[in-house]
Amino acid sequence: MTRRLSALAGVSAAVVFLAAGLGAAHANPNDINPIPVLNGTMGLPQLRGATQAIYQATGMNSPNRTDQSNVIGTDLGIMWDDGRGQMLTVYGDTAGLGVPNLLAGSLWAWRSNVIFRSAPGDPGAGIHYSSFVDNPLPSPKIPGIEVSFIPTAGVSVNGVQYLSLMSVHEWQADGHWTTNFATLAVSGDDGQTWAQLPTTRRANEDGFEKFQQNAFLKAGGYVYRYGTPAGRGNPGFVSRAKEADVANIDAYEYWDGKDWKPGDAKVAAPVVGDVAELSVQWNDYLHQYVMMTTDGSNSVVLRTAPNPEGPWSEPRQLIDSRDLPTQYAPMIYPYQTGRDLYFLLTIHNQYNVVLMRTPL
Template sequence: MNKSASALLSALAGASALLLIATTPASANPNAINPIPVLNGSSGLPNLGGRTRAVFQMTGLASPNNTQSYNVLGTDLGIMWDNGDGEMLTAFGDTAGLGLPNLLAGSTWAWRSNILVRSHTHDPANGIYFDSVVRDIFGQARDLIPSPKIPFVEISRIPTAGISINGVQFMSMMSVRTWDDIGQWTTNFSGLAASGDNGETWADLTNARRPNEGANANFQMNAFLKNGGYVYEYGTRSGRDRAAYIARVREGDIANLGEYEYWEGEHWSKKGDVDAAAPIMGGVGELSVMYNEYLGQFISLTTDPFNSVVMRRASSPQGPWSDPEVLIDTRELPSAYAPSIFPFQTGRDLYFLTTVHSQYNVILMRTTL
């Protein structure tokens, strides 16, 4: 650990010891966390005995990325995508740092809901290193889309998917109304944000929001896939252990909900008929989907109802999807969630990020296919 990290650790030790440490599967509320190494029970990368290995800590005081230099001590939901020009953008969700505590939201930390970093790493065997971060005037990582962080209004605005279309970056984001039981939360809506300057500034596309009601409730948390001129949108209800659904739209119409088609189970529906969507898989948490050249199949990563990280395979975006294969058993890492696939092909090695809630930071994992 570098000198600045060690000094920060010492300064925070007293206060941090009083914070909750998660020892059960990842809770819904991200505010009751402790991102300080050792004090949260973590001392290095998780030692996994199954088919997956922990490679590199992406964020926090124990990360070679030194994210504390822009006030990121802990964070989750590392959503990665190719910006269309060979650079990887990664949006993180609820992020803890030093500063004015957000006590109204139940956090003893200064809290941001959505931040973004950039990287040119294409071979992640030795880690993923960040080149730049979207900062505020004080040099700290800043929210891309502001959130009032008021319970029962909007407590957070969290990215769940990202994609590049013709040089424009799009993020799918969920507006969280309340944190509920473990693994559950309630949203107001999901929507799109767009950036024309490689993620530096973002516009909230209010006309592309899906309210958390009716069949649109099935697309509150999303994953994106580009294939054959279409953007495929995979959706679930808010929370984990849900059924997943799929829609598609021509790339240029991504912000036009009236142009989306929905998979009915046998064929694609007429445009705009969200009620036609049929489940394509069950027991899904946060979802990530990509075509894998080594396997010659589409793969999806998520957590299952037991909170194990699992992979499914399919020959087409809509499936049928295989039974889940366990990549990280919940008995090895019970508080892991939100696996996100590395966007560049790496042969037989499958790299992905997952959040470890007990230390509230994001870890790079590798599975050999």
């Protein structure tokens, strides 16, 4: 631990210098600063309006002390019930110290995905992690080949865990990147070990460009797979398969705007527009499906619909981007919580994730 703290002190000075004038998130591997105070943040963000930050989920200031697992900075926070009495939370690009430091020119040792387990409980008291899986699906970190392998959705079917991931080819300007493919990975031991499923690979073509980033929803015996093209500010689409066929790419049906059509992703019509990372859930309080994302101005918004395919309402703004300019990827807490809705939200200028609460 002493060695890690010494290394952290050294990298801190470098980060303060390098992060000052850098541009697009992820385009430069040093364009983050997860170190409190040095990144200009200390404590939870204070917001106007009804939506509030209530708990620091990750980082050095978190009660979880994820830095002790070398998770100093991270993003996303995709949560789902594992069907075994626990909640799994998968994070995306994760910054730590030491080895392996595969990304050329990086001060940080990057991993593309890490997983924390926790017991379901009252999120108003926070989310308390009990165990950790480090870098279960690694990436070579070679720009122009695969710079990252990032989870975008998770679901459990009969106690088996499935992750949807995107293979990132290249980071571009803010909110833009290119992918090689999207794919599923499977775990039979509650997320401890994972195997990619090559037969589920969806190259960035033939209609599958609409499903490079995903969100899962279980309803009526189906797994609904929402999708967007790579990046932000895109339309959203939806497909579905019977739960037993979640890993059978040929079993999916695609919503064409009027009906479900089997087998051809090219027929999928947009169900929403101007969206980024998606999270979708049934909500008992509203008796509606709810969808969270950020819009083209980077504000956090909520939509509702009577059916998984829609029609989706006009967006309701929950957090104005002017109040939290670097926010992204709102991810819904997967259990019913009455009138309040809880979600994890990444804040890039602290490169960590906070738990939010908003009244419905």
